[in-house]
Amino acid sequence: MNNDCVFSVEIDSKKHVKKISVSDDAHDRVIFEGFLGELKEISIIESSALEVIGEHGALRVDVDADTLQSVFRTRDHVLRLNSGED
Numbered sequence: 001m002n003n004d005c006v007f008s009v010e011i012d013s014k015k016h017v018k019k020i021s022v023s024d025d026a027h028d029r030v031i032f033e034g035f036l037g038e039l040k041e042i043s044i045i046e047s048s049a050l051e052v053i054g055e056h057g058a059l060r061v062d063v064d065a066d067t068l069q070s071v072f073r074t075r076d077h078v079l080r081l082n083s084g085e086d
Contacts, residue, residue, distance in 0.1 A: 009034065011057035044068070 011017055011034045021031040036054025044065045045051045052059045071077055 006062040008060045009057065010060075011036075013056065016056040 009032055016035045016037065018033040018035065019031055020033075021029070023030070035056055036052065036059060037056035039052070039054055041051075041053040043051050043053075045060070048062055048064050050061045050063050050068065
C-alpha cells in the first residue's frame with residue numbers, strides 16, 4: 001500500500017494567493033499560502049479525498065474517511081502514521 005499523500009490547491013484568482021515560495025535548493029521548503037475565503041463545504045469525495053471548498057477555491061488531500069474518523073476518535077485529535085520514518 002502506498003502511503004504517499006497527494007494534495008492540490010486550486011485558487012480561482014491570483015489575487016487570493018498570499019505567498020508562493022519555491023527554492024532551487026532541494027532541502028528548502030516549498031510554501032503555498034492563500035485564501036480559500038468563506039468556508040462553503042467540507043466533504044470526502046470518492047471515499048478517498050478530503051475536500052475543503054471556500055468561496056475562492058478548493059483544497060484537496062487524499063486521506064480516506066476511515067483515517068479521518070480515527071483522528072477524531074483519539075483524545076488529542078492527532079493520528080501519527082509511520083512514526084519514526086521520514
